[in-house]
Amino acid sequence: MSIKVIIAGFKGRMGQAAYQMVSGDPELELAALIDPFAEETDVAGVPVFNRKEDLVGLEADVWVDFTMPKVAYENTRFAVENGFAPVVGTTGFIPEQIQELTELSRDKGLGGLIAPNFAIGAVLLMQFAAQAAKYFPNVEIIELHHDKKKDAPSGTAIKTAELISENREKIQQGAVDEEELMPGARGANFEGMRIHSVRLPGLVAHQEVIFGSQGEGLTLRHDSYDRVSFMTGVNLGIKEVVKRHELVYGLEHLL
Amino acid sequence: MSIKVIIAGFKGRMGQAAYQMVSGDPELELAALIDPFAEETDVAGVPVFNRKEDLVGLEADVWVDFTMPKVAYENTRFAVENGFAPVVGTTGFIPEQIQELTELSRDKGLGGLIAPNFAIGAVLLMQFAAQAAKYFPNVEIIELHHDKKKDAPSGTAIKTAELISENREKIQQGAVDEEELMPGARGANFEGMRIHSVRLPGLVAHQEVIFGSQGEGLTLRHDSYDRVSFMTGVNLGIKEVVKRHELVYGLEHLL
Amino acid sequence: MSIKVIIAGFKGRMGQAAYQMVSGDPELELAALIDPFAEETDVAGVPVFNRKEDLVGLEADVWVDFTMPKVAYENTRFAVENGFAPVVGTTGFIPEQIQELTELSRDKGLGGLIAPNFAIGAVLLMQFAAQAAKYFPNVEIIELHHDKKKDAPSGTAIKTAELISENREKIQQGAVDEEELMPGARGANFEGMRIHSVRLPGLVAHQEVIFGSQGEGLTLRHDSYDRVSFMTGVNLGIKEVVKRHELVYGLEHLL
Amino acid sequence: MSIKVIIAGFKGRMGQAAYQMVSGDPELELAALIDPFAEETDVAGVPVFNRKEDLVGLEADVWVDFTMPKVAYENTRFAVENGFAPVVGTTGFIPEQIQELTELSRDKGLGGLIAPNFAIGAVLLMQFAAQAAKYFPNVEIIELHHDKKKDAPSGTAIKTAELISENREKIQQGAVDEEELMPGARGANFEGMRIHSVRLPGLVAHQEVIFGSQGEGLTLRHDSYDRVSFMTGVNLGIKEVVKRHELVYGLEHLL
Known part of the structure; x- marks a missing residue:
């Protein structure tokens, strides 16, 4: 029925x-x-x-x-x-x-x-990212949107970082003596994680979460092409x- | 202690x-x-x-x-x-x-x-792929290895396809009237899913699982750079x- | 004026x-x-x-x-x-x-x-691929389209392979004793180069040309999101x- | 001889x-x-x-x-x-x-x-990026390195931006009323272009140059796995x- x-x-x-x-x-x-x-x-x-x-x-x-x-x-x-x-x-x-x-x-x-977000792929990505963070505390987020978007980082990126943060060991990432030759190069700092916002015409709404560990990387990417x-x-x-x-x-x- | x-x-x-x-x-x-x-x-x-x-x-x-x-x-x-x-x-x-x-x-x-595979990232990728397949039955696997590798697809790709297969709705992917102008273009057929094997010098061991659905895509990638x-x-x-x-x-x- | x-x-x-x-x-x-x-x-x-x-x-x-x-x-x-x-x-x-x-x-x-193709990005990608092939004879093409597309590989992928072929040293790629455990895994064979066609809902029209050489890789990608x-x-x-x-x-x- | x-x-x-x-x-x-x-x-x-x-x-x-x-x-x-x-x-x-x-x-x-850089792929990428910039003035650079690297952005990213800059129309990218909710999210500003530096263990040396235009994108990527x-x-x-x-x-x- x-x-x-x-x-x-x-x-x-x-x-x-x-x-x-x-x-x-x-x-x-x-x-x-x-x-x-x-x-x-x-x-x-x-x-x-x-x-x-x-x-x-x-x-x-x-x-x-x-x-x-x-x-x-x-x-x-x-x-x-x-x-x-x-x-x-x-x-x-x-x-x-x-x-x-x-x-x-x-x-x-x-x-x-x-539901604030009905894209299943975006929700799965956040869940997977939170799970992976237990084993891979080193992680950066790159979110990419069309160039009419006003705010950076995107709400989804911030929500993703929050979920990761609940699961990962607190660490400050990058080299101890890291130096930005140009301000902002290392992106936004969210509890030691970095978030980068790309804005270009042609893009719709995309997000990559990149985990790195000794000798390996794990990348989760969601592409939203259409509502x-x-x-x-x-x-x-x-x-x-x-x-x-x-x-x-x-x-x-x-x- | x-x-x-x-x-x-x-x-x-x-x-x-x-x-x-x-x-x-x-x-x-x-x-x-x-x-x-x-x-x-x-x-x-x-x-x-x-x-x-x-x-x-x-x-x-x-x-x-x-x-x-x-x-x-x-x-x-x-x-x-x-x-x-x-x-x-x-x-x-x-x-x-x-x-x-x-x-x-x-x-x-x-x-x-x-354990046949100690790369946590590879194991997580397989688990995530199996989970995502419940919601996204359309999926293809691309595995990329150095050009000395003899077998194609890789063992990890086959194992991944098996795990996905236990969770996804059985469907034949692609257009109904799909036609290969050159044999092999659509890759290997694993229960309707497709697996593609790339072999190039310089590569180490990499795998991408790409899920597609109306208006969105979800990609999981593992890169193994070193044992x-x-x-x-x-x-x-x-x-x-x-x-x-x-x-x-x-x-x-x-x- | x-x-x-x-x-x-x-x-x-x-x-x-x-x-x-x-x-x-x-x-x-x-x-x-x-x-x-x-x-x-x-x-x-x-x-x-x-x-x-x-x-x-x-x-x-x-x-x-x-x-x-x-x-x-x-x-x-x-x-x-x-x-x-x-x-x-x-x-x-x-x-x-x-x-x-x-x-x-x-x-x-x-x-x-x-012009059969007015996408400047696609035309540039073909030109760059032809140039890179002079130095990197090992190359594979992955083209990704929506799953209503009937033919594989795409016309653009074939045209790209032809242009590459005019510039690259003729070699058979992959391991000499390469073996396909599942037919089609290594994709279509175009004069020793391999072409892989991915078809998934959500995708529009995308192409990646991946060059590999000792210790390095060069990837050119074009994404077409909209006509x-x-x-x-x-x-x-x-x-x-x-x-x-x-x-x-x-x-x-x-x- | x-x-x-x-x-x-x-x-x-x-x-x-x-x-x-x-x-x-x-x-x-x-x-x-x-x-x-x-x-x-x-x-x-x-x-x-x-x-x-x-x-x-x-x-x-x-x-x-x-x-x-x-x-x-x-x-x-x-x-x-x-x-x-x-x-x-x-x-x-x-x-x-x-x-x-x-x-x-x-x-x-x-x-x-x-030569300061003998990686042919890196040199080709810079040349291609400079050429593409003539047609695609909107561009961002993402460079990814291991987390022992001290400086950000990388020398190669800066050199790439300089080469692009010689060829592209001068424009300020992104939305006019763009706002950083977290400082650094939009990366470093190089004459209106943005550069993002990712640092993670496991990575070696990688660079992506992403061009965006109405309805399309062109991405050039170089991966350096080994000296x-x-x-x-x-x-x-x-x-x-x-x-x-x-x-x-x-x-x-x-x-």
């Missing part, structure tokens, strides 16, 4: 990608679409709504949410209260809200997922939350 | 590397060295022997073995019987021997390790076997 | 990309747009035509052509006869046609370019043909 | 590698070996000397020099004056000395080579200087 899915924010770019993904998977079935900006009343037979309140009582299993930060919490709360297991890619939650939603889901015995990559994670999320009885924060908890 | 180590085969290349590694680690202490070809009676105060029988009754914790296939089984048996936890890099064991040694070690409550890399694994083995009560086959069981 | 450009086939995907590129470059100016399927009579003030004959007598410098194989020759001939230097990305020319158009352009003293990359080459083509007096085949002749 | 070669400094590590290389090439013949620390009078029939003065009048074509900075100039001058074409890997020359030796060689009509790589360049140097009539500084002038 197929899983019945609601997509909130289906007119947006991510919502559209989710619509394509759900439509194309025979194990999934669209139950409803919501978007305040939708003018149609149905899309290929699937009913379209403008307000979430119109979905009370609808028969559906999962609520996929790609809406906006300011409504993400209200939407997720609504989903849980109405028995729709939430799979949420919208950002903007504060820790207290996640805590509260988790408790609410536990009371209801309903699974759920709020459509998130849909593999959304698909996994939909199929996992219906088997679970509590909301989790982070795709890694479903892997 | 430091761990007391015997090195069997200390005159060989790997034995010498083990000698350097043990000497340089303050948590380890050399108890004895053995080699049938040794002519000296001590090295820097550490007693040297030609025959294993001379070590009966010696106070030591671990027996590191880098000798020769024809004596590996006898040596390991001797070590276990005399209470030295074996860490064996010598090859040539048949499954029945490993089975028997494992049982013997269990009877004695003694830890031990027989000294094995010593990180030997060091780990020594420190782990003293905490255990059974011999294991494969470094992965100690990670 | 800006270069006046006509775009033929402006309604197609490549034509649209060319329109964006020309519009955005202050050194270029749109003189006219042509497409048999266009229904508008102007785009942002630029006149639109359905038939090339309507452009006789128009004041313009360059004719950019992204139309269809069956009209490519006629279009290019028309452009040269009317004094528009052609920059042609449409395929389907036979050698005799290129020969004839080259002679015609020479008579007219008009520059021009017909928009061709526009850097079209832009270069437009600016170069106006300085020249003969049509050339292949972007490499303008580098 | 084979080229007759003298090796100065043959007892050192590089001298030994040169000895092996010359001995193994049927087109070359050892004429003499010199080293102040040599105690033997011949090696496999080749005469050994302690002082260069003893070689006056010897019949030889090329003087290979891997000695020490303080004698490099005197040695090279001696070689040229005695008709031995110098191939010098020793460092420590000041520009005036190179100028003077070049003039002296021109007077004698003798070829010669003084023996220099011998390909020394071999080339020996065979080229005997055809030339002037000393040059830098292997690139013989490619």
Whole structure:
């Protein structure tokens, strides 16, 4: 029997990608679409709504949410209260809200997922990096993005460094008498590890974690070529939350 | 208190590397060295022997073995019987021997390790590849070695493909109507996965496992520049076997 | 003074990309747009035509052509006869046609370019590979494409191997007693060089040429993430043909 | 007829590698070996000397020099004056000395080579990078070395950046409103280009130059695994200087 899915924010770019993904998977079935900006009343037979309140009582299993930060919490709360297991890619939650939603889901015995990053490959890379750090305390991160990106290092690189840091022996890397002939050459210093940010046109979003040890190297690389990559994670999320009885924060908890 | 180590085969290349590694680690202490070809009676105060029988009754914790296939089984048996936890890099064991040694070690409550590959990075790569294959069934392996290597694909590549195969959904990769304009272009076919072997002077031993999915890629790479890399694994083995009560086959069981 | 450009086939995907590129470059100016399927009579003030004959007598410098194989020759001939230097990305020319158009352009003293590949990076990679092959006769090619690609190896890989082959010492690579435990592992054999074709979802179009020599390696890699990359080459083509007096085949002749 | 070669400094590590290389090439013949620390009078029939003065009048074509900075100039001058074409890997020359030796060689009509870097791959990479920069002004350099290296960036990275800089359009790379959340993340700034220095155990000496443009990337990578790589360049140097009539500084002038 197929899983019945609601997509909130289906007119947006991510919502559209989710619509394509759900439509194309025979194990999934669209139950409803919501978007305040939708003018149609149905899309290929699937009913379209403008307000979430119109979905009370609808028969559906999962609520996929790609809406906006300011409504993400209200939407997720609504989903849980109405028995729709939430799979949420919208950002903007504060820790207290996640805590509260988790408790609410536990009371209801309903699974759920709020994920800042749906790229399975990126999540696996972080997990592998954390594991490898136990044996290889010497590590550097190179993240490469398009040249319109404003911040450096990327959020993913910082998150990766934090995870590594929880597992690796604390050491200051590089030669003791290391000297930067040009400032910044050795990158950013994160507890003795180094992070390097490359920005070039043409690039999308890439990350390399390089471990070095006597006579060997281990490199983990993730390449994100297109946002459509998130849909593999959304698909996994939909199929996992219906088997679970509590909301989790982070795709890694479903892997 | 430091761990007391015997090195069997200390005159060989790997034995010498083990000698350097043990000497340089303050948590380890050399108890004895053995080699049938040794002519000296001590090295820097550490007693040297030609025959294993001379070590009966010696106070030591671990027996590191880098000798020769024809004596590996006898040596390991001797070590276990005399209470030295074996860490064996010598090859040539048949499954029945490993089975028997494992049982013997269990009877004695003694830890031990027989490992065909001591490069931690290579072992981690295989584990990570097996894990990633659960989510990414599309994968190809590229292994790159110096051009004196006779066999293709490498043993490590085949072992990696086997481990991946235990975890991934069975699929035939590539386009359905794929066509090789030149035979061999698509590499070796291992249950639908492809393996490519590159041979060039200058290379040492390298392996890349590339996973592809909608809009993203995940690449795991191991570079072996020098056999000294094995010593990180030997060091780990020594420190782990003293905490255990059974011999294991494969470094992965100690990670 | 800006270069006046006509775009033929402006309604197609490549034509649209060319329109964006020309519009955005202050050194270029749109003189006219042509497409048999266009229904508008102007785009942002630029006149639109359905038939090339309507452009006789128009004041313009360059004719950019992204139309269809069956009209490519006629279009290019028309452009040269009317004094528009052609920059042609449409395929389907036979050698005799290129020969004839080259002679015609020479008579007219008009520059021009017909190019099967407008990605400057790919063309540079081929040139560099040919140069490096003089010093490094040991080389392998790995090309990586999305898994909808039917043919292996790619046309670019074969062209690269041909160029390398003109410059390198003829040798059979790999160990003399090399043995394939699984057929195809060593890839396709092109005059002793090996070519490997990787096909995975997520990938776009990538190529690596790896040279190996005693103790060192040199790797050249091109990544094509998007067809928009061709526009850097079209832009270069437009600016170069106006300085020249003969049509050339292949972007490499303008580098 | 084979080229007759003298090796100065043959007892050192590089001298030994040169000895092996010359001995193994049927087109070359050892004429003499010199080293102040040599105690033997011949090696496999080749005469050994302690002082260069003893070689006056010897019949030889090329003087290979891997000695020490303080004698490099005197040695090279001696070689040229005695008709031995110098191939010098020793460092420590000041520009005036190179100028003077070049003039002296021109007077004698003798070829010669003084090279700070004999790795052909590294020299080719620099040349290719300079060429590519004409078309791709956006570029970053990542150099990776073992963690005993003191200075960052490496001399080769700085030299590469200088060569690129002579050919590329001056631009400031990255987003206009780029922000470093952690200082150093964006690397060292060399005229708007960025240089990143990675230091890890296990690594030897590696450099990547990454060019990015709309929708594409071009990466040039050199891996130095072993100093023996220099011998390909020394071999080339020996065979080229005997055809030339002037000393040059830098292997690139013989490619």
